[in-house]
Amino acid sequence: MIDILFYVFAASVLISAFVMVISPNAVNCAMAMIVSFVGTAALFVLLEAYFLAILQVLVYAGAVMVLFLFIIMLLDVDKSEKSYLKDKMTLGASIIGFGLIVVLVCSAFLGGNHLPEPSLLPVMENPTGEGVGIPFTTSTKSFGYSLFTKYMLPFQVAGFLLLAAMIGVIVVSKKNEPEQG
Amino acid sequence: MNDLLAEFLRGFTATNEWTVIIPEIMLAILALGMLGAEMVLPKKSAQSLIPRLAMWGQALILVILVTAGCSYGGDVKSYFSGMIEQTDVTHMMRAFFLVCSILVCYLGQIYLSKQTLAKTEFYHLVIIIAAAMMLLVQSAHFVMLFVALETVTVAFYVLVAYCRNNSLSLEAGLKYLVLGALSSGILLFGIVLLYGVAGNPELAGSSHDSLAYGELAHFINLNADNLLVKVGALLVIAGVCFKIGAVPFQIWVPDVYQGAPTPVTAYLAVASKAAGFIVLLKLLTGPLAGLSEFLVPVLSVIAAVTILFGNITAVTQRNVKRLMGLSGIAHAGYLLVGVIAALTIDWAVYAVIFYLVTYLLASFAVFGVMAHLANSADANQELEHYQDLARRRPFLSGILACGLGSLAGIPPLGGFIGKLFLFVAAFQAGLYGLLAVSVIGVVISIYYYFGWIRECYFGAQLAETETVEPVPFLSADRLMLGALVVGTVAIGLVPAVLPIIP
Structure with a gap:
């Protein structure tokens, strides 16, 4: 079952x-990108990396793509007619x-030296007391x-980093108020 | 949650002693408090109260910090499960950044009085940067280092582009944003490579927590020949070199220094650079110590090229802000020589800090004069504007001459002693080639620094049509700039007034 799902989602990501x-329309590009991101998130779920999957959907497929679409709308990109293959x-x-x-x-895959296969640490649900650090968990x-x-x-x-960034956005983008004495 | 887990997690929180970073916490509260004060206070009184609140609040925190520093024993202490580490160097540098931040707030007050810009946010960001830099020099863990560094850089992006109705400022902000993000990416890539290779269980000395400096140092000592370690270390060094403006990564310096508001230029030139050097020192003497045979030649070449590039390109500059930027590159070169010396000579660390302090006093004297003389077009301050300054504003031109003399390293002033300590350290470390390059650089620098002084004292008389209406020059200004010069001269005459070199 998992194998079949993997191939389905991997194919949807690649396609x-x-x-x-190759799509000439910028909005279609963005939509295809969302599908690709969601497919990647599904692959993460298959790997039991649920947290990563949620982040992928929330941050990439959600916030980042909305930003992209906004910019595409604002810039009003023309549908470029030229074929990509003509561009050298x-x-x-x-x-x-x-x-x-x-x-x-x-x-x-064909040569003699295969990619090294690192010995993975066992995935643990909760960190247990070893005293050396929190082991890898998902x-x-x-x-x-x-x-x-x-x-x-x-x-x-x-938190302060984000605060500074937010204040920066307000300072740089807000309209200059008239002189107040 | 089972008991074992609770016990395990309690082990991490055991060293979360918030009292040791009280100054940083108070700075953060001050910064937030100012935003709140702007909301509740009436507009008229807020305009005069908030700069005072910023400066006196920070002065109070400085007093607390220095009192805490005096009772400090002198041993290395680690807090927040290894995130930060306090030594005598970090205590000095925290005071250094606070002094910087106070002076920047002072310059900012002068600058903002000539502009129609939002005011409170400027002080807010300056204080946030100060707190983040204070944490940056204490960090002993790559996560802490990166978060603090990003806080500093993100706030600097905003400050550089602060004068948003000036195209030069916006251009500078954009350039700094793009190149700064690139350098952060390079630094992060280096960190990740080091983390990845040090977490490989098949290599000797691998660890679960390889972002901590101590564990990484252990790993690198055992695997100094590993290619990934070398590449990672090189990328980390490159990322830090961008922050200090060393030569292959210096292209942003002149444009950003010119476009940024003058107080921000001073902040970038002094505090940001100082933070970069302390981080570099910490990395080179800590986790990357095992790679010193590989890194010292690289850094030596960078230092030599930096000194020559900065000095030679500064000779032809007519814009004083670009001149300060390019000569700042040269100063970064001298400091790099000190950093390389610090790998073999123990007291060279203190020579670097001593030099930074003299650089602070002299630079802020010069930038203070620039902030006073600039009109609302802040980026276009040419050498011609300083013609015959001695007759028009004798006090300011005296300050300027002292500051520039100290930067050039003229004997009775502090800059001379700072350079002397650095060069003695380099001599003891056996860096004769770099020493020769530095001396050549100093000789070239005297030419352009004195060219500026010559414009002030012997320049042709300025046409009276172009008189800028003088900003009210208060006795407080006189006191502030005077104190900087007195400090410079006092250090030059009696270096022991600075209890830095043990």
């Missing part, structure tokens, strides 16, 4: 990514990129444990 690159730069870049992929695939709970104990100070500082 929508391909559509995104695009053609050259695609050939080089394709060549690199071929080399990578050949060296990874559950949302363990991220919370770390954030509010070990990484408390950086977590608070990050």
Whole structure:
């Protein structure tokens, strides 16, 4: 079952990514990109990385894509009519990129030296007391444990980072008020 | 939650002693309080109260910090489960950043009185940057380092573009944003490479918490020949070099320094650079110490090229803000020599800090004069505007001459002693080639610094049509700028007034 789902989602990611690159309409590109992101999130779910999947949907498919669409609407991008293949730069870049992929695939699977397979640590639901640090886990709970104990100070500082960024946006974009004496 | 887990997590919170970062917390509260004060106070009184609140509040925090620093034993202490680490160096640098921030608020008050811009947010961001830099120099963990560094940089993006009705300021802000984001990316990539390779369980000394400096130092000592370690370290160094404006990463300096409002230029030139150097020192003597045979030649070349580039390009500059930027690159080169010396000579760390203090006093004297003389078109301050300054504004031109003399390293002033300490450290460390390059650089720098002084004292008389209406020059201004010069001269005559070099 999981294998079938993997192939379905992997295919949807690849196809929508391909559509995104070749589609002449900017809005269609953005929509295809969303499908690709959601497909990636589904792949994360299959890997039991639920937290990552939620982040992928919320941040990328949600916030970032809304931003993209806003910009596309605001700029009012024309549907470009020209064929991509006529552009020499695009053609050259695609050939080089394709060549690199071929080399990578050949060296990874056909050549004698396979990609190293690192010995993965076992995934644990909750950190257990070893005293050396919080081991790798995928559950949302363990991220919370770390954030509010070990990484408390950086977590608070990050809050001020966001505050500074927000104030910056207001200062730089707000209309100049008339002189007040 | 089971008991074992609770016990385990309690181990992490055991070292969360918030009292050791009281100054930073108070700065954050002050910054937030000012935003609140602007909302509740009536407009008229807020305009005069908020700058005072910013300056006196920080002065109070400085007093608290110095009192706490005096009772400090001198040993290395680690807090927040290894996130921050306090040494005597970090205590000095925290006071340094607070002094910087107070002076920037003072310059900002002068600058903002000539502009129609939002005022409170400026002080807010300056104070946030000060607090973040104070945490930055204490950080002993890459997560803490990156978060603090990003807070500083993001707030600086805003401050550089603060004068949003000036196209030069916006251009500078955009350039700083793009290049700063790139450098943050490079730094992060280096950190991730180090983290990844140090977490590989097949290598000796691998650890679960390889972002902490201590664990990483242990790992790098065992695996100094690993290619990924070298690449990661190089990328981390490159990211930090961008912040200090060393040569392959210096392209942003002249444009950003010119476009940014003068107080922000001063802040970038002094505090941001100082923070970069302390981080570099900490990295080179801490986690990357095992790589010193590989990194020292790289840094030596960077230092030599930085000194020559900064000085030679500054010679032809006519815009004084660009001139300060390019000469700042040269100063970064001298400081890099000190950093390299600090890898072998223990007291060179203190020579670097001493130099930074003299640089602070002299730079703020010069930037203070620039802030006073600038009209509302802040970015276009040419050398021609300083012609015959000695006759028009004798006090200001005296301050300017002292500041520039100290930057050039003329004997009775503090800058000379600072350079002397650095060069003695370099001599003891056996860096003769770099020493020679530095001396050549100093000789070139005297030419352009004195060219500026010459414009003030012997320049042709300025046509009277172009007189800018003088800003009211209060006795407080006189006191502030005078104190900077007195400090410079006092350090030059009696270096022991600064209890830095043990």
